[in-house]
Structures are given as C-alpha cells and as structure tokens.
Amino acid sequence: MKVVAFERSKQGTGASRRLRNSGKTPGIVYGGAADVQLVELDHNALWHALKKEVFHSSILDMEIGGKSQQVLLRDVQYHPFKQYVLHVDFQRVDANKKLHTKVPLHFMNQETNPAVKLSGAVITHVVTELEVECLPADLPEFLEIDLAKIEAGQTMHAKDIVLPKGVSLTLAIDAENPVVASATIPAAVVSEEGENAAEGDAPAAE
Template sequence: MSDFILNASVRNDLGKGASRRLRRANQQVPAVIYGGEAAPQSISVEKTAFYKAIEDESFFSSVLTLVVDGNKEQVVVRDLQRHPFKPLLIHADFLRVDATHEITLRVPLHVLGEEKSIGIKDDGGELHVLANEVEISCLPKDLPDFLEVDISELALGTTLHLSDLTVPAGVTIVALTHGTDHDNAVLSIVKPKVRGTEEDEEGGEESGTSAE
C-alpha cells in the first residue's frame, strides 16, 4: 500500500460559483469527503501535490491520508471529475476508510513475462488483454497497489480467468463471490489473424455479389 499524503482545507464557500472561483485561483481543487459516521465535508485540496499524485497509477488503489486543517482522514478516491478537453481536475470525491471494515476497490492488473512467453515468443501468438483492472475487497491494511499475472509459461491458445489470478492473503476478487458464471476471462494468447488469405478473398467476393 503506497503512502500518499495530501493537504486540504475545509471549504465553507459552497456552490458551483464558489468552485469555479476556487479553480480560477489555480491553487486548490474542490472536493468532498463522505462515508463513515461523520457528515460529508466539503474541502479544497492543494493542487500541485494532488496533480503530481495522480500521475502515479497506485494512487487510485491506495489508502490516502488527507490532512484537513491539521486533522488526518484516511480515505480512498471514489471519483475524479476532469475537464472535457483541458488537463484539469474539476472535482474529487473521497470515501472515508475504517481500518476494521473491508473496502471495495478496483486495482490494476499487471502482466509479466510477455517477452519470455512460450505462446508468444515460441509459438508466434498474440496477447489479448481483456481486463486492465480487477475489483477486489479487503481490509485497508491488506490493499495491494496492483495484482500481477505471469504469462511466461503460457502456451498458445491459453485463456486465463479471474480464478487463475493469485491474490494476497485477505484479498477477495468480488466477481468470484457471485458464482462461477462471473469467472470472467482476463487475458488470452491467440493465433494472429492472417489477412488476405484465399478464404478472406472468397468472403469478400461473396459479399460483393450479394451487394449487387
């Protein structure tokens, strides 16, 4: 679990107009903290550190420390609203974290061993990644920054599912709690499609004939 600390202040000037003024000042990002037993709290987060933090992939799968006017809050990111065409953050939602309660979060899936993969290097296959993230549930202390899957020994024609992933102790893949029907594929090594074969040409001729 990565250690991210962001400084913030309580925001009393509320509303869309206030948020616009805050963003124009170019120093703070409007945000809200909610969840737990405390009431939702509107805050503004120091912009420079926030923008630097979101460049790190693990920021979105970590328990963060928000220091709000000197008081520490343990939170996770629930939503980031971005400007439709400018590289700007419009608003952020943070969810309070309780060390004694499990949280549900999506974490990145990292694929290892592609350059050594039997199915790719020896058999000429292609890697198709079907899921870049996996939804997990665990206590905050057990939250991993990401999950890894090593494909170095996988042969051509192999498909890996959620149930094939190795997860740390205390971590549950949420989809698998709903039954085997939810054991979705996450990646496969397949034979590359060959374009311009006789079969493709015949198919093209047939479709051309039918169009007439």
C-alpha cells in the same frame, strides 16, 4: 501516500469557479460516522498525483487542518477538453470494515512466454483492473498476473489469479469470472505457416 487538503465553507457553481480560478480544486470527503466534509486541494499537486497509479489504488493519508484520516479516491471529474480537474471525491476508510475497490493488474513475463517467442502468439490484456474485497490493511497496490505459461489458444480468468492473503474477488467478479488475458496466433502467422507447409509438400519441379 499523503495528500493535503483544506476545509472549505462555500459551495455552489460560483464558489467552485472562483476556487478553480485561484488554482484550487473542490472536493468532498464522505463515509464513516462523520458528516460529509467539503475540501479544496492544490490543483497542480493533485494533477501530478493523479498521474500515479498508486494514488488511484491505495489507501491515502489525507491531512485536513493538522488531522489525518485514511481515505480512498472514489471519483474524479475532468474538464472535457482542458487539462484540469473539476472535482474529486474521497471515501473515508474504516480499518475494521472490508472495502470494495478496483486494483490494477500488472502483467508479468509476457516477453519470455514460449508461445510468444516461438509460435508468434500475441497476448491480449482483456481487462486492466479487477474489483476486490479486503480490509484496508490488506489492500494491495496491484495484482501480478504471471503470463509465463499461458499457451496459444488459452485464456486466463479472474479466478486463475493468485490473490494475496486476506484479499478476495468481490461476489460479482467471482460469479462472472471474466477473462483477464488471452493468447492467440494472428491470422497472418497462421496463413504464413500454412503456405510454408504447402510449399514443403509440393513436388519438386523436374
């Protein structure tokens, strides 16, 4: 995904306020061998881009002054109650160095799961993203979580996910092995089944 930015020379609260008043958003680009670079982006274009999942989880081609560099979105500061962005941070990406970044989870086949269809189970998405380690070229836009076979009472952990080639969980996530999804039978369903069973066992009235 491509993003266009422009160099800015002025910094400070006053300069940033004037920038925002003109429809621009201040930001920085850091990392790698180059110095920290002050940039500005068109606010409306940035606002719409931020609504796309891929903008948060993939390598971006940032063009500044006709030159392109690969970056990752690292931080966004939003106004506390107005719909605009105060500041954005991007990190340069080295094609030969592994990076750590969070990748969104896409949950698949939940509607066709037998426990859901036949037993009234409810599948809960405990986490919606996981931190992975990989080279930039191997970074997936998302990870697919297949919920077709999870049974009532079961949980799915991070280590149960089939990762793409070249991608691994970060050491912290691997050690923690968090639950990503769980299937439970709601108390109301259990109660109703119990009542039905009791009625079936009750002797017929004479």
